[in-house]
Amino acid sequence: MQKSADMSVCVIGLGSMGFGMAASLLRAGFSVTGYDLNADAMARLVALGGKAGQNPAEAASGANVVLCVVVNATQTESALFGPDGAASAMAQGGVILSCATMPPDAARDFAARAEKAGQDYLDAPISGGAVRAAAGELTIMASGKAAVFTRVRPVLDCIATKVYELGEEAGVGAAFKIVNQLLAGVHIAAACEAITFAKAMDLDIAKVYEVITASAGNSWMFENRVPHILEGDYSPRSAVDIFTKDLGIISDMGRGMKFPTPIASMALQMFVMTAAAGMGRDDDASVARMIAGLAGLDLPGLER
């Protein structure tokens, strides 16, 4: 296995997830370059000891590993295979880890194009949020060749505490992540519907939180997001627009596959309503604010 100092890693997309991963890699002694549209994010990377490039190709020049941590399939395609894309600029025989949530078909397409460019590809969606990204404690739901996992093991161990190896074929990692996002999105919408319904019945919603988290109605998302509502704090830990995107992928896939997704599609509409009301960039628990606005409820922080 290679030592950290022998591996040069490029991180494309320095949002809260990508930046946290880059910082973890720098702490562990990797040589790290990065690119983001946001110059401030690149300046922060340089301040930590990394290097910035003017475009994905420049940032990835000579890198052994590229972590592509952008928002969706379109951005991934541009970052890897666009005119200034990373795939042909990195060292030959390198490894691309693609982390954005995307349809499995897109992951399969990108894996084939990476191979044509002489690179290996891991379909490697991530989960865990900004705090765990900064701590190097992500979960990775990945598929790809076993030998490729072995080659990038030092990088994986640095950014994640849990790495699922889900199969040899690209697309499997993407599909697992999509299933997780279906449930996560529905559970957030349900948590917001339930807690506002409780408020409409004049219940003590802090007590509702206590009882439900100890009962069969609990979910990981209910437990994690309802405190934002109780505190009236809608600063974005994860934004509404993430779920208009991810549940949108599921809705599109369902239509394409002729597979019904009524619950996910209804949850999608709740996020779209929340975005329509101007809260797309706010915390995804804002679905509760949207409902409270419609129904005239005095949630914490929203008292009229």
Added chain:
Amino acid sequence: MQKSADMSVCVIGLGSMGFGMAASLLRAGFSVTGYDLNADAMARLVALGGKAGQNPAEAASGANVVLCVVVNATQTESALFGPDGAASAMAQGGVILSCATMPPDAARDFAARAEKAGQDYLDAPISGGAVRAAAGELTIMASGKAAVFTRVRPVLDCIATKVYELGEEAGVGAAFKIVNQLLAGVHIAAACEAITFAKAMDLDIAKVYEVITASAGNSWMFENRVPHILEGDYSPRSAVDIFTKDLGIISDMGRGMKFPTPIASMALQMFVMTAAAGMGRDDDASVARMIAGLAGLDLPGLER
């Protein structure tokens, strides 16, 4: 506090929940009578050392405590206040614990009518399922006067490990239970949608279960119900019809309150579809069978 031997308890409704509670009380030395439409259930109670009555009034004659463990508000009204109802037959100054899931308005109405009949009332919905009922390990989400809780403490301690005292007024316990059922019902429908969607993408659904239960997409219901699907075992631990009923209450309440419940209403329709396909009395994870039937998926036990 009274000793068990001094308290006579009547259990009306000897389904899996009521029977488990009656058995727990008998084990603890209470004098227990019971009534159910099903003669077999009454015979089993007698076999354990209880007594049966020919109707609620006869079973409750002279009892200090009545546990009403029937299915809904209509049955509760009949059992307590009908022509052969328990409320006027039990000992004066007794306590009625009403355990069915019902709208808060119904609980308030029954509490007022119990008071007119000279009895105290706890609005005491239960949660936990048949196995925990049999073990005396239920959760009770209850409201009523603190002094009344104290009087029936020996009974509560015998049937439940967790008793939430949620307020002095009837209706609060019912409302908490309704919030729990909203979430539970949505989470079951979402679990069934997600696991069948995973199957439609050709994923290894046992692996999906392993990954999701360790991820942010998890819920108590996903963790509890998906094993039924993986094993192809739809014998009813809790039936589809429970959720057509409970989500139906929420849908009715929402319309009455002018409060939107889009996610719960969509989940309700999934249970109605499953009941329409003839699976109303089967396990509530049968929503996955309904979807698999539509989409031609080979779930375990359903291979064609």
